[in-house]
Amino acid sequence: MGKVAKQANIAVGTIYLYFKHKEDLLNQFYLKLYQVNVDRFLEHYSPNDSFREGLKLIWVNYLKHRINHYKDSHFLEQYYKSPYVNDNHKRLAEQVKKPLHDIIQKGKELGLVRSDLDNEMIFLGMLGFFRELADEYVGNCYIFNEDRINKAFEMSWNMIKA
Amino acid sequence: MGKVAKQANIAVGTIYLYFKHKEDLLNQFYLKLYQVNVDRFLEHYSPNDSFREGLKLIWVNYLKHRINHYKDSHFLEQYYKSPYVNDNHKRLAEQVKKPLHDIIQKGKELGLVRSDLDNEMIFLGMLGFFRELADEYVGNCYIFNEDRINKAFEMSWNMIKA
C-alpha cells in the first residue's frame, strides 16, 4: 500500500478513504483491467467482414494485446486463480466470452464451422493456442512474422472448420 | 517457513540446515516437482504404437495429470513466470520439451504431420488447447467424457496433420 500511495502521489491513509481494504482495491483494479482488456479483442471487428477474416482479426488482436500488455494479462490470470475471485468476477468472465461464443455460433449457422463441437471447446482450442504463442514470444523470444501468424491462424482454422 | 516446519514435524531452524534460504527451498521444490510432472506425460508411451495413438496417449496423460495435480501445475507456472527462475530452470524446460519435439519430428518424417510448420508451433498448439481444457474443467466444471476427449484430440490432429 505504501508503494501504491507513492506512485499515486498521495498519503497511505488517503487510499482508505476510497477503498475499504487492500483486497477491495485489487478487486476494483481487476474488474477495470479485465473490461479494458476485453474491449480490445473486438476492436475493428465488423460483422460484415467475411467470417473467417473476422475471426482472424479477433485472435490477432488477442495475440498482440497479450504481448503488449503481458503483465496485465499475467496479473488477471493469477488473480482469477486466486482465492479472492468472487461471483462478480465469474459472471463478468462469462459475459465477456459471450460475443465470441455468438460469433462461433454464427459460423456454425453459416456452415463454416463444425457443428458437432460445442462452442466452448472451439473457444478454448483457439484461446489456448494463441495464449501459448504470446507467452512463448514474451518468455522465450519466439519470433513472429506475418507468415507465422498466418500459419497459426490457419492451424486453428483447420481445427474448427466444417 | 513456520508452516513448512509444522507440516514436516520439525523445527523452523532445522530447515536452514538443509536449505540456504526460503528461495533455495522453493527452487529445489520447483525442480523436483517439474521433473516428476514431466515423467508422467510419457508414461506408457511406446514408439512402437501408431504415431497418432502415441500422440494421443501423451496428451491425454497431460490432460489427466493436470486435472489431478492442478495445484502443482499452477505453482509451476506461477513460479516459471516469477523473477526467481534462473538459467537452470530454463534449461530444464528445454530438455523436457525435447522428447515431444522428437516425436513431432518423427511424425513429419512419416509424412503424417505438416512439415511446413515448425515443431515449436505444433507443440504450442496442442499444449495450449489441452491446458485450457484442464483449467476449464477445474475452474468451471467443464464436464469430460470419452467423446469430448476424442473430439479434442481430433481437433488438434486436424490442426497438424499433413
Next chain:
DNA sequence: TTGTAAAATGAATAACTATTCATTGATATT
C-alpha cells in the same frame, strides 16, 4: 559409562506491511 561431534530446537531478532486515527489543511457557508 563417558566424552565428543553432529543434528535439531525454538525463542529472540529484525524487517516488513496493512490499517487506524488524531491532527492538519482545504473549501464552502454564514
Next chain:
DNA sequence: AATATCAATGAATAGTTATTCATTTTACAA
C-alpha cells in the same frame, strides 16, 4: 472573519514472517 464541513496526512499500531544462534538432544566411539 468566523465557523463548519469535508478531505488528506503520515506517524503509530498491531500483526506477520524469514532468519539466527545459544542451547539442548541425539548418535556414536572409546
